[in-house]
Amino acid sequence: MDRLWTLITLLHTLAGPVLTLLYPLYASVVAIESPSKVDDEQWLAYWILYSFLTLMEMLLLPILEWIPIWYDVKLILVAWLVLPQFLGAAFVYERFVRENIRKYRGIEHHHHKSPNVKGKYKFVDFITPKKGEHEAY
Template identity: 70%
Template sequence: MGNLWTVLTHAHSLAGPVLMLLYPLYASVMAIESPSKVDDEQWLAYWILYSFLTLVEMLLQPLFEWVTIWYDVKLILAAWLVLPQFKGAAFLYEKLVRERILKRHPKSSSPTSSPNGKPKSKNKFVDFITHKKGEHGAY
């Protein structure tokens, strides 16, 4: 019985990193390589929610130390967010995060046009690096 308990304990402690990091990393890479945008949204939503959960967990660490089942609750939540049968990350993003973002940043201007009416690349970093002198004001 002692060896079985040791194996179960190790499996339980490995379940978190595998479920919350390894599988999502693999699935994110596969999503980038696939032509579909649906899986991209699922995994971007997952990483947003995972980051938020990690931040909350860091801030409330002393409280969570008193909640003995926190790790198990976190595993169940992560499974719901990650598993393709549930698509919990996309669901939570759509219901909670997206509404708040759209309230604060309504889509009043087109992201592909600049204030002077010229077409603008969607990649702001490339625009920043490749801008022409005088285009964004005097230097």
């Protein structure tokens, strides 16, 4: 029974890195090489959400340490984001993130055109590619 428990613990420990990093890395490379843009959206959305989750986890670590099932909850959430049966990352991005980004960019774009604002968004303009700027790739 002790060996079985050790095996289960080992598999549980390995599940996190495999599910959150190894499989998404592999799937991202496959997506880049495929002609479809659907899988590109899924994996870009995953990396955005995973980065956000990691940042929130770092900030909330003192609180999360008191929640004994946090690791299991995180594994289930990441499995939903990652697994191709669910495409959770694309769903969350489409449903929640994209709408807010479009609102923000619309406000940003509106301020940029305002004659009273000089130089305020130069850095944002510098790091944000213009339409058609990277079509040569």
